[in-house]
Amino acid sequence: MTRPPFIGAPKAAWRADGFALGRWTANRWGEAVAPHGHDNGHFMLVIGGHYRTETKSPAHGDRLPILIYNPPGTWHRDRFESPGLFFSIDLDPGRGREAAEAGCPNSPVRLSAPRQHAAVRRILRACADPVPGDEAIAESLCLELVGETGVKRTNERARPLWLSRTLQRLQDRPEAAAPVAELAREAGVHPVHLARAFRRHFGCTPGEMQIGLRLGRAAEALRSGARPIAEIALDCGFADQSHFSRRFRGLWGVTPATYRRMFV
Numbered sequence: 001m002t003r004p005p006f007i008g009a010p011k012a013a014w015r016a017d018g019f020a021l022g023r024w025t026a027n028r029w030g031e032a033v034a035p036h037g038h039d040n041g042h043f044m045l046v047i048g049g050h051y052r053t054e055t056k057s058p059a060h061g062d063r064l065p066i067l068i069y070n071p072p073g074t075w076h077r078d079r080f081e082s083p084g085l086f087f088s089i090d091l092d093p094g095r096g097r098e099a100a101e102a103g104c105p106n107s108p109v110r111l112s113a114p115r116q117h118a119a120v121r122r123i124l125r126a127c128a129d130p131v132p133g134d135e136a137i138a139e140s141l142c143l144e145l146v147g148e149t150g151v152k153r154t155n156e157r158a159r160p161l162w163l164s165r166t167l168q169r170l171q172d173r174p175e176a177a178a179p180v181a182e183l184a185r186e187a188g189v190h191p192v193h194l195a196r197a198f199r200r201h202f203g204c205t206p207g208e209m210q211i212g213l214r215l216g217r218a219a220e221a222l223r224s225g226a227r228p229i230a231e232i233a234l235d236c237g238f239a240d241q242s243h244f245s246r247r248f249r250g251l252w253g254v255t256p257a258t259y260r261r262m263f264v
Contacts (some may be wrong), residue, residue: 009085009239014127019097021127023253025262027083036079041072041104042088043145045120046251048223048262049084050254055108061249064216067111067120069149072096074108085262086125089142098143102150110147114167115203119145121212121251128250130182148203161200162187166194170206172212175237176257180206215251229256238250 008024015021026049046066054076055068070076072093091099100106111117123141148204166187170178183206184191218236221227233244233256248256 008084009237014138014171015246016135016142017046018141019139020090020092020093021107021123021138022052022090023127024086025124026080026086029080029082029084031076036077037075038070038091041074041091041099042070043120044089045124045150046085047085047087047219048103048158048259049080049086050082050088051078051084053078053079053108055110065117067117068108069093069104069111070108071100071104071106075192076108081197083263085252085259087120087125089120089145091146095142095146095205099146099150102146105151112149113199113202114209116145116148117212118202118204118208119148121208124253128253144203156233157219160197163194163201164196166206167209168203170210171213173211173218174237177237178206180208192258196199210237211247212251215248218240218248218256219243219259220250222256229260232256 009027010022010024012023013021020137029049044067046068047064053066053068055070055078068078072091107217119141123138123145126138126141147229166183169183169186180191180195187194189197195205196239198204198209204212214236218232218238220227221232221236229244230241233241234243238244238247245255248254248259254262
């Protein structure tokens with residue numbers, strides 16, 4: 001089954017103990033792909049292009065980013081149907097066994113939980129400007145992602161309805177200001193209670209979630225038209241283009257201008 005790990009051109013690579021991380025551009029797209037296998041388990045975050053996957057997909061439609069976990073031994077025909085950009089986290093055999101012990105699925109699955117996306121965003125931020133000696137931080141973040149993917153979670157409570165409504169509010173209007181006090185007032189709970197519940201269920205603050213949603217909307221605008229980057233930044237809720245560019249590079253690992261050129 002041994003094959004090159006991914007069909008793509010590597011753009012950047014990082015290593016942590018037992019984890020190989022990389023950013024890739026899809027260099028084969030729009031063509032039939034023969035069934036192929038992966039010896040190692042891996043996560044794949046699709047952040048650009050149309051990706052067709054055979055995984056079980058509880059997420060909504062084809063909205064980006066798409067986060068997939070493929071366990072060791074996965075055999076599939078997943079492929080890009082347009083120019084694409086993706087981020088990978090490859091687990092060596094030892095880490096793959098740890099993932100299985102943590103309750104990670106034994107078949108390919110698309111991950112849609114906000115806490116899982118929050119975990120992979122933390123990894124992307126760490127890799128955007130890596131510093132020698134930070135490998136232990138990257139390792140810890142990768143283990144957090146494995147933990148969020150596993151089913152063996154203790155003391156887990158069902159997400160309350162008011163928190164689901166709060167998440168929906170952020171998703172519907174990510175560009176609008178959303179102070180925690182305001183969100184709490186709308187939800188009918190104390191701000192401290194909202195902040196704690198949000199972290200417990202989603203793995204991030206409401207502000208971090210909102211920034212991620214804004215960046216996703218901005219990435220779609222960059223791919224789909226030629227509007228000025230400064231205009232996109234303001235429409236998506238960023239104070240100015242400089243602020244937007246720093247945030248965008250921190251999440252996707254490239255500047256907005258570079259990201260746009262990938263799809264021209």
